[in-house]
Amino acid sequence: AQSVTQLGSHVSVSEGALVLLRCNYSSSVPPYLFWYVQYPNQGLQLLLKYTSAATLVKGINGFEAEFKKSETSFHLTKPSAHMSDAAEYFCAVTPNQAGTALIFGKGTTLSVSS
């Protein structure tokens, strides 16, 4: 069965530092991949998605992610963290089986200190 692993449940960075959130998927067929963000007391919103058009995907708020098939990875990065980036981030993957729902990772909480 398809699965997605987020390495690190909690990541802390200083304001202005590089943000790197890791996501690996398991699939023999390249899936569609997504990053969602959840700000405190809110629902999730789409940050960016990979749908095989380009391996480097740019999203909102300066985030981007690179699809690497050889590493089965889809890590999320941002060159310079801002205090407003503090949130929980979820990686998700489309399932192998048609008619079933997105599979989410367990999430990574990003803390940004001044």
Add this chain to the structure above:
Amino acid sequence: DVKVTQSSRYLVKRTGEKVFLECVQDMDHENMFWYRQDPGLGLRLIYFSYDVKMKEKGDIPEGYSVSREKKERFSLILESASTNQTSMYLCASSRAGLVNTGELFFGEGSRLTVL
């Protein structure tokens, strides 16, 4: 602006009570979903629906049921609430053809506490 609205942001119920969580979307989406979110466990799918009056079990359907009488509304029902159902519940919707689009639109969540 597209919207998924969950009727209650915060609920407190007693063990054994019947609980209804309502979700309405205004995007004419075919697909609707109920997830449960717990710290360290991420999002776990409870039920989803691809059409009116249609439902599919997700990963953790035990203790829950759903109703979809109209396209825009998807209700989650806890027949007899228990303390281990204390959680954040998230409703989401998407267009038909999930694999092609994949984008889910989420409500703000309903935080349920069962005493």
